[in-house]
Amino acid sequence: EAGVAQSPRYKIIEKRQSVAFWCNPISGHATLYWYQQILGQGPKLLIQFQNNGVVDDSQLPKDRFSAERLKGVDSTLKIQPAKLEDSAVYLCASSPDRGVGQFFGPGTRLTVL
Amino acid sequence: SQQGEEDPQALSIQEGENATMNCSYKTSINNLQWYRQNSGRGLVHLILIRSNEREKHSGRLRVTLDTSKKSSSLLITASRAADTASYFCATVPSGGYQKVTFGTGTKLQVIP
Numbered sequence: 001e002a003g004v005a006q007s008p009r010y011k012i013i014e015k016r017q018s019v020a021f022w023c024n025p026i027s028g029h030a031t032l033y034w035y036q037q038i039l040g041q042g043p044k045l046l047i048q049f050q051n052n053g054v055v056d057d058s059q060l061p062k063d064r065f066s067a068e069r070l071k072g073v074d075s076t077l078k079i080q081p082a083k084l085e086d087s088a089v090y091l092c093a094s095s096p097d098r099g100v101g102q103f104f105g106p107g108t109r110l111t112v113l
Numbered sequence: 114s115q116q117g118e119e120d121p122q123a124l125s126i127q128e129g130e131n132a133t134m135n136c137s138y139k140t141s142i143n144n145l146q147w148y149r150q151n152s153g154r155g156l157v158h159l160i161l162i163r164s165n166e167r168e169k170h171s172g173r174l175r176v177t178l179d180t181s182k183k184s185s186s187l188l189i190t191a192s193r194a195a196d197t198a199s200y201f202c203a204t205v206p207s208g209g210y211q212k213v214t215f216g217t218g219t220k221l222q223v224i225p
Contacts, residue, residue: 091155
């Protein structure tokens with residue numbers, strides 16, 4: 001069974017530029033999550049989708065971050081414009097349903113200069 | 114906000130020893146999950162324990178849950194160098210929307 005795919009693996013941008021991350025979850029998984037993980041901390045949930053609907057985006061900085069999950073499968077997370085404090089690893093995860101164990105992708109390491 | 118708080122923040126042991134790490138949380142839970150994260154990689158789900166369970170085993174892993182104390186512990190027996198990683202607990206609250214919240218993690222180093 002293929003795991004959660006993410007791209008790119010690494011991205012370096014200047015502040016005020018925009019960036020987009022892509023995630024392909026495990027086939028059939030209804031729930032998709034985007035996390036931000038700052039070095040030395042635990043993952044912080046940014047947004048959770050159930051199929052193609054948003055279940056929780058309470059910690060998503062909506063003035064600069066946006067996410068969508070088209071047709072309930074792939075998802076993209078965008079930052080526009082980026083700030084220095086957005087430097088982190090962005091993790092995508094999926095699970096068969098809410099509240100059960102998640103499968104994580106390798107993450108995208110973002111550096112904002 | 115991070116509900117789970119792991120203790121200790123860092124742990125260094127010799128290969129073959131047992132490693133115990135703890136997680137405390139604040140609100141009632143539906144279940145609690147443990148994850149491992151090797152350096153520079155994504156997280157791997159280890160084990161899930163439900164609120165009505167007190168102990169669960171998976172290979173060299175043993176997880177206990179004490180809902181009266183709102184705490185859980187993860188025991189890794191006969192540790193190996195490959196167990197070197199950060200370990201996170203994640204809680205799923207009871208009732209309503211089941212949002213997973215991760216703790217701050219315990220960094221385990223197993224010395225060969």
